[in-house]
Amino acid sequence: MEITRTAFGTWNGGRFMNFGVAVDEERYIKLVRQAFEQGIRTFITADVYGVGAADSLLGRALHGLPRTEYSLVAAIGHDFYKGRREGSKGYPRFTDARLRSPNEYADYLRMATEKCLERTGVDSFDCVLLHNPDYVGYTSEKVWKGMERLMDAGLTSSVGVAPGPANGFTLDLLLNFQRFEGLVKWAMIILNPLEPWPGKLCLPAAQKHGVHIITRVVDCGGLFHDDVKPGHAFPPQDHRVFRPAGWVEEGNRKLEAMRPFAARHGLSLLQLACVWNLSQLPVSCVVPTLIEELDAAKPIEQKVKELAGTPNLSLSEEEIAAIEEIGQNRGCMHLKGGNPEHHGEFLPDRWSLTGELKGVAQRWGIRPEQDLVCTMVASSAA
Numbered sequence: 001m002e003i004t005r006t007a008f009g010t011w012n013g014g015r016f017m018n019f020g021v022a023v024d025e026e027r028y029i030k031l032v033r034q035a036f037e038q039g040i041r042t043f044i045t046a047d048v049y050g051v052g053a054a055d056s057l058l059g060r061a062l063h064g065l066p067r068t069e070y071s072l073v074a075a076i077g078h079d080f081y082k083g084r085r086e087g088s089k090g091y092p093r094f095t096d097a098r099l100r101s102p103n104e105y106a107d108y109l110r111m112a113t114e115k116c117l118e119r120t121g122v123d124s125f126d127c128v129l130l131h132n133p134d135y136v137g138y139t140s141e142k143v144w145k146g147m148e149r150l151m152d153a154g155l156t157s158s159v160g161v162a163p164g165p166a167n168g169f170t171l172d173l174l175l176n177f178q179r180f181e182g183l184v185k186w187a188m189i190i191l192n193p194l195e196p197w198p199g200k201l202c203l204p205a206a207q208k209h210g211v212h213i214i215t216r217v218v219d220c221g222g223l224f225h226d227d228v229k230p231g232h233a234f235p236p237q238d239h240r241v242f243r244p245a246g247w248v249e250e251g252n253r254k255l256e257a258m259r260p261f262a263a264r265h266g267l268s269l270l271q272l273a274c275v276w277n278l279s280q281l282p283v284s285c286v287v288p289t290l291i292e293e294l295d296a297a298k299p300i301e302q303k304v305k306e307l308a309g310t311p312n313l314s315l316s317e318e319e320i321a322a323i324e325e326i327g328q329n330r331g332c333m334h335l336k337g338g339n340p341e342h343h344g345e346f347l348p349d350r351w352s353l354t355g356e357l358k359g360v361a362q363r364w365g366i367r368p369e370q371d372l373v374c375t376m377v378a379s380s381a382a
Contacts, residue, residue, distance in 0.1 A: 001041065001068060001069065001070060001071040001126060002071060002126070003042050003071045003073065003126060003127060003186070003212070003214070003284065003285050004040070004041045004042040004071060004285065005278060005284070005285060005286065005310070005312070006039075006040045006041075006042070006274070006285070006286055006287075006307050006308065006310055007040065007042035007043065007044050007073070007214065007285050007286065007287040008031075008032060008035040008040050008042070008043050008044070008287070008290075008304075008307075009043075009044045009045075009216070009287045009289065010043070010044065010045040010046065010049055010054035010055075010057070010058050011046075011049060011054075011289060012028075012031065012289060012290040012291075012300075013027070013028050013031060013290065013291075013292060013300060014291065014292060015028055015050070015054070015057070016049035016050045016053065016054045017049065017239065018235070018237045018238050018239050019222075019238060019239060019240065019289055019291045020222070020234075020235065020238065020291035020292045020293050020294070021235065021292045021293065021294060021296075022292075023292055023300065025057065028057060028061070029057070029060060029061040031290075031300065031301065031304055032058065032061035032062065033061060034301060034304050034305075035304050035307075035308060036062075036065060036069075036070060038304065038305060038308035038309075039308045040304070040307060040308050041069065041070045041071060042070065042071040042072075042073065042126075042285060042287075043058060043062065043070060043071070043072055043073070044073040044074075044075070044214075044287055045058050045072075045073070045074055045075070045116070045120065046074070046075035046076075046131055046162075047074065047075070047076050047078070047080075047112060047115070047116045047119075047131075048075075048077075048078040048080055048090070048091060048131065051080050052080075052115070052116075052119050055074075055116050055119035055120045056119045056120070058120055059119055059120040059121040059122070062120070062121075062122075063121060067122060067123075071126040071127075072120065072122060072125050072126055073125065073126060073127045073128075073129065073186075073214075074113065074116045074117075074120070074125045074127075074128050074129070074156075075128070075129040075130075075131035075162050075188075076094075076109065076112040076113060076116060076128060076129075076130070076131055077093055077094055077112075077130050077131035077132055077133055077137065078090060078091040078092070078093060078094070078131060078132065079091055079092055079093065079094040079096070079099055079108065079112075081111070081112070081115075082099050082100075083096065083099055089348070092348070093132070093133060093134045093136075093137060093348055094108045094109075094112070095133070095134055095136040095137050095140065095143065096134075096348075102140065102142040102143075103142070105140070105142045105143050105146045106142065106145060106146030106149055107146075108146075109143075109146040109147060109149070109150060110146070110149065110150065110153065110155070113125070113128055113150055113155050113156065114155065117155065124154055124155055124156060124157070125155065125156040125157070126156065126157050126158065127156060127157065127158045127159065127160055127185070127186050128147070128150055128155070128156040128158075128159050128160075129159070129160045129161060129162040129186065129188060130143070130147060130159070130160070130161045130162065131162050131164075132162065132163065132164050132165060132349070133161065133163070134346075134348045134349070135172070135338070135346055135351050137161075138161070138169075138172040138173075138175060138176045139172075139175065139176070139179065139356075144179075144180045144183060144184075147159040147183070148183055158185040158186060159183065159184065159185065159186070160184055160185055160186030160187050160188070160211070160212075161173065161176055161184060161186075161187050161188075162187070162188040162214075163187075163188070163189065163336075163337065164188075164190070164216075166335075166336045166349070167190050167195070167198065167199075167333060167335060167336065168198065168335030168336035168337040168339065168350075168372075169335075169336055169337030169338070170198045170201050170202055170335070170337065170338075170366070170372060171337065171338045171353070171357040171360055171361050171366070171368070171372070172337045172338050172357070173187060173189070173202045173205070173206075174202060174205045174360040174361075174363075174364060174366075175356055175357060175360045177202075177205050177206060177208075177209040177211050178205070178209065178360060181209045181210070182210070184209070184211055185210070185211060185212060186211065186212050186213075186214060187202075187206060187211050187212075187213055187214070188213075188214040188215070188216055188287075189202060189213060189214075189215060189216070190215070190216060190217045191213075191215040191216075191217070191218070191277055191283070192215070192217060192218045192219065192220045192224065192273050192276075192277065192327075193220075193224075193258060193272070193273055193276045193323045193324065193326070193327040194220040194223060194224075194251055194254060194255075194327040194329065195217065195220055195327070195329050196324045196327060196328065196329065197328070197329050197330040197331070197332070198335060198371075198372060199215070200280075200324075201364075201366060201371065203280060203281070203282065203283070204364065205360075205364055206282050207281050207282045211282065212282055212284040212285070213282050213283045213284060213285075214284065214285040214286075214287060215277045215283055215285070215286050215287070216287050216288070216289070217288070217289065218270075218273050218274055218277060218286045218287065218288035218289075219270060219273065219288040219289050219290075219291070220251060220273070221240045221243060221247070221251075221289075222240070222289070222291045222293065223248070223251040223252065223255060223269075224255075224269045224270045224272070224273040224288070225269075225270055225291065225293075225298060225303055226255070226268070226269045226270070226298070227293055227295075227297035227298040228248055228251075228252075228293065229248070229252060230248055230249045230252060232248055232293070233294050233295070234294070235294060244332075244333075254326050254327055255269060257326045258272060258323055258326055258327070261315075261319060261322070261323055265311075265313065265315075267310075267311070268306050270288060270303065270306045270307065270310075271306060271307075271309065271310045271311070272323075273286075273288070274286045274288065274307065274310045275310065275311070275313060275314070275315060276315060276320060276323055278310075278314070279314040279315040279319075279320055280320060286307075286310070288307060290303045290304060290307070291303070330371075330375075331373065331374055331375030331376055332374070332376050333374055333376075334374045335372055335373075335374070336349045336350050337349070337350065337351070338351055338352070338353050338354065338357040339351075339352070339353070339368070339372055339373075340352075340353055340368045340369050340372065340373060341373055341374070353368060
């Protein structure tokens with residue numbers, strides 16, 4: 001089945017990532033079934049979430065449903081089989097030279113995909129994404145030959161790339177689209193009306209190279225669920241506590257200016273964010289984070305229902321531009337990936353600009369020193 005306009009991610013409900021309050025397994029399974037029954041027919045998992053537990057729980061939730069009636073997307077790339085967790089940095093990428101040589105990349109990718117399939121209880125995926133790659137992952141012929149072999153083996157219908165977890169990787173995506181044109185069919189990026197930067201910078205190249213875009217963080221840390229208000233209490237380990245001070249207050253101020261657009265089309269704020277994303281080529285799918293907040297002002301089941309009820313409509317170019325102007329966040333954070341602000345040794349999530357990265361920047365009219373740098377004192381990863 002083709003990937004659909006709306007999707008459910010296994011990070012929902014706070015079970016495998018620290019967003020809000022974690023729901024129990026029984027409720028989580030009911031949420032997945034609710035999503036399916038109400039028309040959300042794409043489900044996205046990542047093998048590193050819960051070290052395989054997210055795959056297994058999703059498999060339990062989907063068990064018995066006709067495989068031809070939903071699309072399944074997997075993300076692989078963090079090696080928790082051979083690698084050791086490095087504190088807050090997580091598990092190393094499978095391309096880490098300490099773990100294997102380039103000639104072993106294809107074997108790892110097949111092994112990881114097969115184990116993911118086994119846990120989810122299906123024979124093949126509709127797409128496998130390379131999850132949070134380092135510079136090698138974006139550029140290596142051996143990596144992407146290994147990804148291609150997953151299709152040759154019938155393990156997936158298509159492949160793509162999922163940068164992250166923080167925001168950035170703009171030039172790396174452009175280079176990846178160009179170098180592996182025809183092979184890379186999907187890419188997952190951060191994009192929403194309160195965070196148009198830097199995600200929108202890669203849309204023209206994706207369109208040219210035939211890459212379909214899945215957008216995550218569509219809810220902008222829960223703001224578009226319309227139940228995160230000034231003074232909101234976050235759990236101590238919630239990822240959102242690392243956002244810059246004042247982000248809730250500033251976001252709510254901007255949301256008030258966007259409400260008339262939602263009202264005009266009879267949309268909730270979450271639906272407005274989804275429609276704004278989907279109104280832009282080549283965005284094909286939205287996967288917001290569905291969060292149960294501490295005060296449960298809006299039950300997570302209601303958030304699933306809102307996502308499922310997102311209508312198939314497009315905003316006008318004037319509306320898209322007006323909403324983007326309200327939410328403009330250019331320069332609000334230090335970006336990951338290839339970046340003019342980084343100097344020295346290449347890190348797993350950040351590196352200096354190479355000649356090839358500068359070349360794709362010039363090709364697409366991006367000025368890294370102006371367009372990809374933090375210009376605000378307070379900054380944070382998305």
